[in-house]
Structures are given as structure tokens and as C-alpha cells.
Amino acid sequence: MKRVEETFFVMADENKIGPFSRRKLAAYYVVGAIKHDDLACASSMGIWSWVPLRELLDLKQLREYGRSLERQERRLAPRKRRISAAVYDLLYLYGYMLIGIPVSWLVHILPWMVISGYMGSRRVVALTLIISCSLYVLLFCALQYYMLCKTGQTLGRRLAKVKVIGIDGRQPDLKHITLRTFLPFAISPLPMIGAIAMMVSIIMFCCPKRRTLYDRFAKTCVIYYP
Numbered sequence: 001m002k003r004v005e006e007t008f009f010v011m012a013d014e015n016k017i018g019p020f021s022r023r024k025l026a027a028y029y030v031v032g033a034i035k036h037d038d039l040a041c042a043s044s045m046g047i048w049s050w051v052p053l054r055e056l057l058d059l060k061q062l063r064e065y066g067r068s069l070e071r072q073e074r075r076l077a078p079r080k081r082r083i084s085a086a087v088y089d090l091l092y093l094y095g096y097m098l099i100g101i102p103v104s105w106l107v108h109i110l111p112w113m114v115i116s117g118y119m120g121s122r123r124v125v126a127l128t129l130i131i132s133c134s135l136y137v138l139l140f141c142a143l144q145y146y147m148l149c150k151t152g153q154t155l156g157r158r159l160a161k162v163k164v165i166g167i168d169g170r171q172p173d174l175k176h177i178t179l180r181t182f183l184p185f186a187i188s189p190l191p192m193i194g195a196i197a198m199m200v201s202i203i204m205f206c207c208p209k210r211r212t213l214y215d216r217f218a219k220t221c222v223i224y225y226p
Helices: 022-030 059-073 079-116 122-151 155-160 174-187 193-206 213-218
Strands: 008-012 015-020 039-042 162-166 220-224
Touching: 008 022, 015 022, 022 059, 079 122, 079 155, 079 162, 079 193, 122 155, 122 174, 155 162, 162 174, 174 193, 174 213, 174 220, 193 213, 213 220
Parallel strands: none
Antiparallel strands: 008 015, 008 039, 162 220
16 A cells, blocks of 8 residues: 655744655645744644644654755755856856946947046036946846846856745745835945944854845855856
């Protein structure tokens, strides 16, 4: 007789999710998508017999099983790859500006300044340079943001083979991507709070789950995506 695998349901954020195999449950638990105090039930005990997960399973064994799955599947992106992705994005930005701004200056701005007679004005030259740099940075950031929303990867992340996903394993929605992307820029300038948030993020990045403070807020994680 074929053995039927036990399945589990979990009540997370007032929503019933499942069914989960033990393997999938461990994977969700280790990344924080399911917590120890969430209500859960197993097929062996009756589908509506809800108890806290910590009473249903040995969470230490479940965590170790989830971490072994991560190591086997290489799910969590190594720290070196995540740092490399950030460096690649900066290099892409600098390269884009070094190529794009001179080309734009020569093709569009310089002819206009010569024709209009503004070539001798230092103020106009400086203003056009500032506007050009700003526009090219905004265009590049818009491209990166669009790619992140559509695929979970920027140009740098694609080169480093890492990807941002939700802790449920799906592509994050626009709200969570926006929160993860712009929250650091909103918090960083704040006196003391910005510095504390950065230190906390670095500490959390060095932990086994490798999820920064902003990953926690946005319910995301970064995986290796070859």
C-alpha cells in the first residue's frame, strides 16, 4: 500500500495557506514566511484541529531541515554575490553616464547652444550639465526599477545571478518592491535613525538568513538564480 504523505495547512496573517508538504513547510519556515506561533494543522489530526506550529512540530528539527534544503538547493544568495550585484549596478550607472552624457551633449545640447548663441555663457553650460546628469541618472534608475518590478533583477543582479523574491517564493508585488527600493532612501538621511537602520541592516545581513531590515519590511529575500 502506497504511503500517503502528511500535509499541513497554516493560518498566516489571518489567511489559510497550504497544503504544504513537510519539505515545503520547512522551506517557508526557515525564511520567516511561517512563524512558530502561527496556527497550523496536519492531515493526520483533522484539517480543522488548529494548534500553534510550535506544538505541532519540533521546530528545531524543522529549522535544520529547512537550512539543509537551502544548502542543497543553494537558494539563499551568497553575501559575496549580493555585494557584487551592488558594485555591478554602480559600475553600470557610471558607465551609462560616461557614455550617455557626452553623446547627448555632442548630439543634442551642443548644436542647440551654438545655434541659440548660449555657448559663451558659463552659467548655461553648467546648468545644462547638471540637468543632463540628473536626467540620465533618473532614466537609469527608472530602467532598474522597471526590471526589478518585472523580473526581480536589476542589471547588476542579473550579472551576479541573484534575484529578489517574496518570502512565499513568488515574485513580489509592486507595493513590496517599492517599499524595499525606496525605504532606504527615505530613512538614510534621517539623523541617528538612518545610521541605526544601516547598522541593523548590516548585522542582519551577516546573520544566516541574510535578510536586511528592508527585506523584513518588504517580506522579501534574495536568492541565487543561475
